[in-house]
Amino acid sequence: MQRGLFSNVCAQAGNPKWEKCINRISPIYKKPKDIRSEFARDYNRILYSTAYRRLKHKTQVFFATRHDHVCTRIEHVNHVGAVSYTIANYLGLNTELTNAIAIGHDLGHAPFGHTGEEFLTEIVKSELGETFWHERNSLRFVDKCETLPDNEGMERNLNLTYAVRDGIVCHCGEVDENSLFPRAEAFDLYSVEKAGQCPPFTWEGCVVKIADKIAYLGRDIEDALLLKILTVSQLKELVRIGREFGNAKASEINNTLLMHDFIIDLCNTSSPAKGIAFSARYLELINVLKQFNYQYIYRHERLATYKRYARLIIESIYQTLLNGYNGKDTQAELARYRDIYPVLVQSFSDWLDKYSDIGARDAKGNKYHNEVLYFLANRRDYIQAIVDYISGMTDSFAIKIFNEITTF
Template sequence: MQSGKFRRVAANNENPLWNNYVRRCEDAYGRSSEIVSDFEKDYSRILNCTAYRRLKHKTQVFFATNHDHICTRIEHVNHVAAVSYSIAKFMGLNTELSNAIAIGHDLGHAPFGHEGERILRDIIKKEISGTYWHEKNSLKFVDELETITDQMGNEENLNLTYAVRDGIISHCGEVNENSLFPRQEYIDLNEISRPNEYAPYTWEGCVVKISDKISYLGRDIEDALTLKILSIKKIKELKKMVSEFATVNVENINNTFFMNKFTIDLCENSSIEEGLRFSNKCLQLLNSIKEFNYENIYNNKRLQAFKEYVRLIIKSIYGVLINFYTDSNIFKELEAARRDYPNLIHSFKDWLIKYSISKDNILRPKNYNNKQIYNIDTKEGYTRAVVDYITGMTDNFAIKIFQELIKFE
């Protein structure tokens, strides 16, 4: 294999698009002694933000809080980082950029995985005719919701580079096409209206997009085998499918096997001229596995009770919070309910103080220099604040709040 074959199109200061790649929405504050690059700075900001920390308690596919070895969202983003690093390093691309995109790409995921996302999307569509999808929500988190503390103790938005922000909103891996190329247009990322509307702007973003798919398919099978979700018949079907690509015992069908096979195949078959691509045989296997996973894992009847449980939790929390809306003083309404729902009110009130615009928001500390994005004097603005607040929850915190809602003392 030829290594370094993408070096001349890497995101570095010799690339004619470099100024676009490193552009930030605002001037970045700096410390007196900077030793890190633009993308390393972004990586550090994402790594230290609270949304990244919460990924460790968010479901990937299986809600298994009592099982230490079932994949969570934080493990997934680190798998994506590992795969994309291997590919980017081999091809001569910018590994600092791919790392930053990878660990930030799922920051806007709802609690309880894609089921939580579907429920919140339904709420937004019904209540304010809006839209909700986790790729755009991840961009919203890094642009408007997550903050870091500057040298003066002020809370500032992350203010990431364009290339990292673009890779986050463009990472959708639910695609079947081969030969992925970056787009040529420098666009306003906030104008993107649906998943997979545009290819990423950088080759590194394209690498993360493919690495996302490489990372989750095998890991989901590994978890399904661990939890004994698959029948003997389905395991035999899986073994036959994989044996046509490689000789392997079903006991060795794990995430490491898939990541290694797909990564090597991609590196062997990709070029600047033909794009990032798999061999036909490997692409067929990848799509077959994806189809297998949807039929036997993601739509498995064992998950039905989980889906109903999640819907009850999210709809209950939303229902309680939305009923606090008033055209007089929302903060007084919340304070009056503190005795009944102490944890919920304390947390949600802090959220509104930090992020909302309101004639009644007189409690905002002076060190909050982050964007105020919700006009909660309107029903639409308040509804969006409620949905985004729930989005930020971990599974564990959502369950804790739900228990508070149904508990009487």
Template sequence: MTPSNPKWENAITRIGDIYQKRYESRSEFERDYNRILNSAAYSRLKHKTQVFFATNNDHVCTRIEHVNIVASIAKSIARSLGLNVELVEAIAFGHDLGHSPFGHHGERVIASIMQEEGLNNVFWHEKNSLRTVDYLETLSNYNGEHENLNLTYAVRDGIVCHCGEVDENAIKPRNEFVDLEKINKGQYMPYTWEGCVVKISDKLAYIGRDIQDATIYHFFTKDDYATLKQIAQNFTKSKIKLKEVNPTSLIYELVTDLCENSTLEDGLNFTHENFLLMNQIKQFIYDKVCMNKRLEYFHSYADLVMRTIYKVLKEYYCGADTLKALKKDTKVYTKMVVDFKKHLIKYSNVDIDYRARKKYKNKIIYDINSYADYKQAIIDYISCMTDKYIMKIYNDLITF
């Protein structure tokens, strides 16, 4: 993506203004990268699940390592193909900012709660990442005022379109300049080649690292290792000659294959053999890791934790007097009540004067007189939590 690209003006469009300096050396996409990197949502990724919940092992991947691995892979591909590395980096660092606590299972729990509560919004982490960068994350400007991130269209688009299956027909960017808030899950390919690169890199990142982490926790039997080895050795027609499937060799070979076989005309593409290799490894991970019974116990715990917190906060609602109701319990559930009060004040019309004193210039997204808005506020509050934080909040609820 360069200024000569016909999509350029659309790509750098922002939904709101950001402060301007007298001399700005950074590109539009580099500014987006810096804004994401300095956001609280990015910092929280270090305590959010990738695959293994609330890990205490310093060597097991959390969401922040995953994001960094995606960025590393995507930048390598972008450099090889002559794409905009700054745009790729911004999308990669922002693509999972809206991931819920407890990984994809937490995502399913929130989606289920929203359906049960009759909320119109459908929860999926790509869309919630867009909501996070558009409405929930703020940075202070030169006047100390809290403003929304107001990222460029190309970065926002890459975030909301980063998931979905990578099929054998190759990936090419779409031409339509669409309203990103109206996108349905899996509806569109990204608007830019850079977004397409991040989409593929996301898949490559987890098929490598998930095997490594599962090995640490002894998820695999001798037969499983033999199966992995056989998957690699079956592809004799492929240029990939793996004695074993490990993250370093696998990602290197697949990235090389992608770069050698991608063209403007045909799109981003793997060879047939390596596409099958990648999908077989993905299926192996799904069967042996994601569906492993050892994770079922934590699924039940995650359900209990998230639903309990939602239920408790929901009971405080009493329209314009909600803050008063919350204030009564600040000494009972100190952390949860105080933090949720701050969330309501910052993003709703419940106390306009206080917002002014705190210099909150971000968009108001909840009407305190709307019960549906209040329930959405709880959903947003929970979805921003880390594994570590939500477990602390829950323990505060059940400990005397």
């Protein structure tokens, strides 16, 4: 295949989509003599955000891991970045855009991974009549929750470009189709109602979407082998898969081998006419491995036990905070519990100070110039505040708060 085959359609000046790709919700300040592109600025803004830092203590597959070599969410997003960069660089796409999408694509993951997401989905549906899913929550976090100090020291929203925001909210959905093509139209990204509803707006977003799958399948198998949770019969099944698609032994079906083979196949198969695509053989392999992982890893009994524990943690934090609601006097009501739950009350009060209409914004020297998200006279807004606060937590912080709630 010819290297750089997509260079005439990548997200760069001259592309008909370019102006929309680099558009921001509002104008952003410029530093003198800044040499960065718009997407490089987005990458840095995400990298320096607190949500990115928290990914190092968020579940990828194995909850609240204390094993130094087991994958966490921060390692996963960097794997996605590395895979995306290799593919985009070979195909002639914009690597700065793929880097920014990749590093930001999972910022909205709840603590305890999809288990935390499932409980918050139930709360949002029953209490707010809306939907919660981590891709949409990632968009919410980069648009509304995460801030950085501007050139005057004022905290303001990240205000990322449309192409990066689009790649974040459109990154998920299973890749069972033979190929991915970017959609033609740009629209309000909050009109996306479910994962996989539509393809990304750019070729680069399509690359990240597939790189997400390449990055996690082999890495999750590596962790399962490291933690010795696969039985002898399951290891034999892995050997059978290796022999069916090549000559790899179970111990050789690791992240390095799988990522390399998938990347090479994708680069050799993809073209502007065919889309971002695997060969039929490798599409079958990715689906076989995905089925193996779901059956023997993601539904493992040890994970099932921790799921029940994780659900109890999140439910307990939610209910405790819900009991503290008292309309515009909520901050005063929460203060009554400061001696009982000092860490919880302080951290959640700080959250309300930053994002609600009542709090530090009224103080002299206020530094918060980000969007107001919650009007505390409205109970729905308060519930949304709890959901946002919990979804931003790390596994370890959620456990710390749960222990504080349950300790006398």
